[in-house]
Amino acid sequence: MSNRMQNPDHLRNIAYPDSSRLNARTEFWQRFGLNADQWYGWYFGHFSPPASARILEVGCGPGGMWDWGLANSQVSPTWDVTLSDLSEGMVSEARDVFSPTGREFTYRVADVCELPFTDGSFDVVVANYMLYHASEPGQAASEISRVLTPDGSLYAATNSESHIKEIVDLQRQFATTSEGAVYASSTHEAFTLENGQGILSEHFQQTEVHAGESMAEADDVGLLVAFVESLDVDVDAARLTDHLKSHIDRHGCFTVTRSSGLLVATHPTERAPRPGG
Numbered sequence: 001m002s003n004r005m006q007n008p009d010h011l012r013n014i015a016y017p018d019s020s021r022l023n024a025r026t027e028f029w030q031r032f033g034l035n036a037d038q039w040y041g042w043y044f045g046h047f048s049p050p051a052s053a054r055i056l057e058v059g060c061g062p063g064g065m066w067d068w069g070l071a072n073s074q075v076s077p078t079w080d081v082t083l084s085d086l087s088e089g090m091v092s093e094a095r096d097v098f099s100p101t102g103r104e105f106t107y108r109v110a111d112v113c114e115l116p117f118t119d120g121s122f123d124v125v126v127a128n129y130m131l132y133h134a135s136e137p138g139q140a141a142s143e144i145s146r147v148l149t150p151d152g153s154l155y156a157a158t159n160s161e162s163h164i165k166e167i168v169d170l171q172r173q174f175a176t177t178s179e180g181a182v183y184a185s186s187t188h189e190a191f192t193l194e195n196g197q198g199i200l201s202e203h204f205q206q207t208e209v210h211a212g213e214s215m216a217e218a219d220d221v222g223l224l225v226a227f228v229e230s231l232d233v234d235v236d237a238a239r240l241t242d243h244l245k246s247h248i249d250r251h252g253c254f255t256v257t258r259s260s261g262l263l264v265a266t267h268p269t270e271r272a273p274r275p276g277g
């Protein structure tokens with residue numbers, strides 16, 4: 001296990017006991033980057049489960065994809081959807097979001113590296129912005145492959161190496177400890193658009209990569225500081241605030257790279273053998 005953003009106890013109790021840190025980043029992209037309509041519109045354009053699909057989401061968080069999908073008629077009423085997450089708090093938030101809607105989902109607390117499902121239980125697995133948190137991304141890919149049917153597909157959104165590189169620079173510059181400065185770049189490096197295909201190729205016969213890059217031009221110092229602080233490195237917030245204020249005074253905004261995309265993997269190799277096969 002290489003860093004604390006891949007440590008299940010840290011993720012459960014510090015990073016994601018609830019969605020507050022995640023929400024700081026979601027709000028940032030909503031205001032200054034690709035907004036939810038643009039991102040999920042693009043995502044659902046690639047998402048094509050069969051009508052009767054049994055779908056498992058791992059690392060569902062508060063269920064943003066399904067919230068947008070239901071509001072925009074992108075979720076087929078015939079899909080049978082299970083939402084799972086390592087964090088009990090996240091699963092409970094997702095339940096609170098969807099219970100009032102009347103749309104039935106199944107909920108499970110589960111670690112993607114040890115899925116509590118039998119072989120070949122799902123036609124589709126969704127793993128968005130979470131495989132870099134798995135203690136062993138290869139083990140997570142193996143488990144996902146195992147629970148998929150022979151024709152099943154994995155949809156895994158993730159970031160590229162250059163994603164938020166300006167924020168990572170701020171973390172390095174304003175970290176309160178040298179350990180924090182070194183750690184800054186490692187948030188998503190365990191599973192990126194660049195190395196993800198190699199990891200999945202051990203467990204799937206085919207993987208396609210769909211990538212996109214855009215720039216966010218932000219002028220809200222408070223939201224920028226919240227973004228930096230949400231990424232698990234202690235920073236000197238007062239110095240960072242002064243730095244960002246003077247940067248925005250001079251340049252009008254602070255530019256952040258958003259570079260992410262989707263890996264679609266098919267033909268799982270660790271699937272259950274066909275009956276009689």
Ligand SMILES: C[S@@+](CC[C@H](N)C(=O)[O-])C[C@H]1O[C@@H](n2cnc3c(N)ncnc32)[C@H](O)[C@@H]1O
Pocket residue numbers: 008011012016022058059060061062063064065084085086087090110111112113127128129130133134135
């Ligand atoms: C960056 S959030 C992404 C949430 C959601 N998929 C989305 O796209 O909005 C990462 C989520 O993965 C969960 N997570 C982290 N490690 C996990 C693991 N080993 N197994 C399952 N879920 C995990 C976290 O609790 C958190 O909810």
